[in-house]
Amino acid sequence: MNELPGDLLYTSDHEWLRREDDGTVTIGITDHAATALGDLVYVELPEIEQEVDSGGEMAVVESVKAASDVYAPISGNIVAINEDLNDDPEKINVEPYGEGWIVRMEPADDFDESELLSPDAYQQLLDELED
Amino acid sequence: MSNLIFDKSRAGRRAFAQAPGASAAVAIPEKFLRSDNPRLPEASELQVVRHFTRLSQMNFSIDTQFYPLGSCTMKYNPRACNTLALLPEFAGRHPLGPVSHGQGFLTCMYELQEMLKEVTGMKGVSLTPMAGAQGELAGVAMIKAYHEARGDHDRTEIIVPDAAHGTNPATATMCGCSVKEIPTGPDGDIEIEALRAVLGPNTAGIMLTNPSTLGVFERHIKDVADMVHDAGGLLYYDGANLNAILGKVRPGDMDFDVIHMNLHKTFSTPHGGGGPGSGAVGVNNRLLPFMPIPVVGKSEVDGVTVYDWLSEDDLPQSIGRLSGFMGNAGVLLRAYVYMRMIGREGMERIAEYATLNANYLMARLRDAGFELAYPQRRASHEFIVTLKHEAKSVQLTAMDVAKALLDRNYHAPTTYFPLLVPECLLIEPTETESKETLDGFVAAMIEIVRAAKEDGVNYKEAPYTMPVRRLDDVKAARQLDLAYRRDAAEAAS
Numbered sequence: 001m002n003e004l005p006g007d008l009l010y011t012s013d014h015e016w017l018r019r020e021d022d023g024t025v026t027i028g029i030t031d032h033a034a035t036a037l038g039d040l041v042y043v044e045l046p047e048i049e050q051e052v053d054s055g056g057e058m059a060v061v062e063s064v065k066a067a068s069d070v071y072a073p074i075s076g077n078i079v080a081i082n083e084d085l086n087d088d089p090e091k092i093n094v095e096p097y098g099e100g101w102i103v104r105m106e107p108a109d110d111f112d113e114s115e116l117l118s119p120d121a122y123q124q125l126l127d128e129l130e131d
Numbered sequence: 132m133s134n135l136i137f138d139k140s141r142a143g144r145r146a147f148a149q150a151p152g153a154s155a156a157v158a159i160p161e162k163f164l165r166s167d168n169p170r171l172p173e174a175s176e177l178q179v180v181r182h183f184t185r186l187s188q189m190n191f192s193i194d195t196q197f198y199p200l201g202s203c204t205m206k207y208n209p210r211a212c213n214t215l216a217l218l219p220e221f222a223g224r225h226p227l228g229p230v231s232h233g234q235g236f237l238t239c240m241y242e243l244q245e246m247l248k249e250v251t252g253m254k255g256v257s258l259t260p261m262a263g264a265q266g267e268l269a270g271v272a273m274i275k276a277y278h279e280a281r282g283d284h285d286r287t288e289i290i291v292p293d294a295a296h297g298t299n300p301a302t303a304t305m306c307g308c309s310v311k312e313i314p315t316g317p318d319g320d321i322e323i324e325a326l327r328a329v330l331g332p333n334t335a336g337i338m339l340t341n342p343s344t345l346g347v348f349e350r351h352i353k354d355v356a357d358m359v360h361d362a363g364g365l366l367y368y369d370g371a372n373l374n375a376i377l378g379k380v381r382p383g384d385m386d387f388d389v390i391h392m393n394l395h396k397t398f399s400t401p402h403g404g405g406g407p408g409s410g411a412v413g414v415n416n417r418l419l420p421f422m423p424i425p426v427v428g429k430s431e432v433d434g435v436t437v438y439d440w441l442s443e444d445d446l447p448q449s450i451g452r453l454s455g456f457m458g459n460a461g462v463l464l465r466a467y468v469y470m471r472m473i474g475r476e477g478m479e480r481i482a483e484y485a486t487l488n489a490n491y492l493m494a495r496l497r498d499a500g501f502e503l504a505y506p507q508r509r510a511s512h513e514f515i516v517t518l519k520h521e522a523k524s525v526q527l528t529a530m531d532v533a534k535a536l537l538d539r540n541y542h543a544p545t546t547y548f549p550l551l552v553p554e555c556l557l558i559e560p561t562e563t564e565s566k567e568t569l570d571g572f573v574a575a576m577i578e579i580v581r582a583a584k585e586d587g588v589n590y591k592e593a594p595y596t597m598p599v600r601r602l603d604d605v606k607a608a609r610q611l612d613l614a615y616r617r618d619a620a621e622a623a624s
Binding site: 036039041042064065066067068089090 | 297547550553604605607608609
């Protein structure tokens with residue numbers, strides 16, 4: 001297993017979040033999630049300006065094995081979507097933490113980072129899944 | 132890869148047996164008649180016979196190989212079912228003929244309804260749905276119709292466990308409902324507290340497979356049924372795994388309100404690559420008025436028993452028709468013959484031997500070092516092996532084992548389903564396999580893993596011996612191309 005990027009926050013649903021300098025949050029799925037799904041063949045993205053609630057469906061990722069909902073890890077407003085994924089969904093497999101990002105959100109006012117997992121905490125979760 | 136029959140075509144070549152008959156004059160207006168000939172292949176009779184015989188020999192089928200495809204119940208289809216369903220009195224019956232000319236067929240269909248009611252513990256059965264997916268659609272449509280008939284318009288949520296067949300949430304969505312997913316606990320039962328949390332005034336119902344797709348019996352089914360009913364919802368039974376409990380436990384006695392049965396699984400009619408199936412539905416008293424039509428009814432006229440079609444006039448609240456007539460008649464007849472041959476006691480033996488075979492296979496694979504997904508549970512008619520350790524240590528994935536099995540002349544088990552279990556094989560031997568066949572399969576599984584671990588064999592290119600080698604399923608999904616283009620084919624040849 002590759003080392004997790006240390007500058008990201010994680011969720012138990014295998015998503016990652018990065019706080020950008022302008023206050024927005026970039027969101028994707030982790031390498032573990034992408035590997036478990038296998039080669040992705042389709043990504044359904046939300047609309048820009050769409051309001052999402054934490055825990056609500058935000059996108060769908062589909063591999064040859066399965067289609068899986070991506071849940072919004074936080075509440076907020078979608079400000080950007082990675083349209084490159086329409087043509088190249090495999091970017092999520094190749095660079096899950098880079099060019100494979102899925103959406104960028106403007107978090108709602110009650111955004112609380114402490115509800116998310118640190119890299120160490122997420123690594124621990126992965127280790128438990130390995131057993 | 133074999134050429135298409137079109138590739139063998141040569142202008143002017145003819146086959147007597149396949150030649151069209153003399154064309155009679157037709158009353159189609161001149162402007163609608165085509166002026167150019169259709170592009171039909173022109174081949175000799177021998178070429179046609181060889182072509183299709185060879186294609187048929189490329190198939191894996193239950194008639195030729197062990198087919199332990201989990202959740203599909205690939206059991207033997209007795210020849211007698213086929214022979215009797217093809218009797219000219221059945222096969223030649225016109226579906227629009229008067230009912231007085233079809234009393235024999237209608238008697239069989241009425242008795243099939245009655246036998247299915249008895250074996251499932253339901254109060255009514257409609258044979259109309261053409262396949263399992265349509266049976267599901269009919270089932271959830273009836274649940275919706277029930278709530279709406281009571282003015283309960285806010286009940287639009289269908290609860291589905293995360294281990295469910297993908298068709299369950301798809302069906303709920305098709306019926307205009309939203310899906311609430313609940314998790315499965317580590318022992319394979321659904322988590323009761325998670326169910327409690329999603330039940331409420333919007334609950335239309337819950338869709339369950341029991342035994343579940345994890346191959347274990349849901350032990351809290353009584354509690355689940357009480358909780359859902361207390362919340363005002365109904366229970367839907369996905370009949371995919373009915374084989375495991377046939378004649379032993381009845382969905383009606385588990386308090387299910389509606390069930391669909393895959394007659395092509397449990398009652399041994401042929402599974403046909405998307406071909407004709409049957410998704411008969413059973414209902415309890417609550418849902419009787421909403422059954423899809425037609426249903427076969429029975430009455431006494433002047434002391435004579437008469438069978439007839441029940442339609443909108445008899446069931447005004449019916450969800451309606453699902454096909455031109457009533458299901459796939461030939462499939463229904465095969466199921467009828469099968470049930471008559473098996474009889475009531477035979478039904479119990481089906482469940483017993485299906486379960487015995489699965490548990491024997493599971494125990495032998497466990498003893499050989501394979502890891503079970505739910506080792507603490509007894510298998511129902513199927514069970515799950517996970518290759519997560521082999522995938523990590525020697526890069527041997529579930530897909531590699533599946534393909535390597537093809538080279539050893541076994542159809543692969545179901546791979547990567549259910550999604551909850553990593554690198555899994557879902558294995559269902561069914562009751563019709565001999566111990567020798569099961570032992571042969573175990574030996575093949577052991578040898579595949581041993582060769583990977585000890586000899587460093589990798590199966591990334593397997594299968595080697597099949598007419599079609601390892602498919603690039605990613606490319607097939609990303610660049611789907613199913614069209615035959617004659618010009619391109621000719622340019623390539």
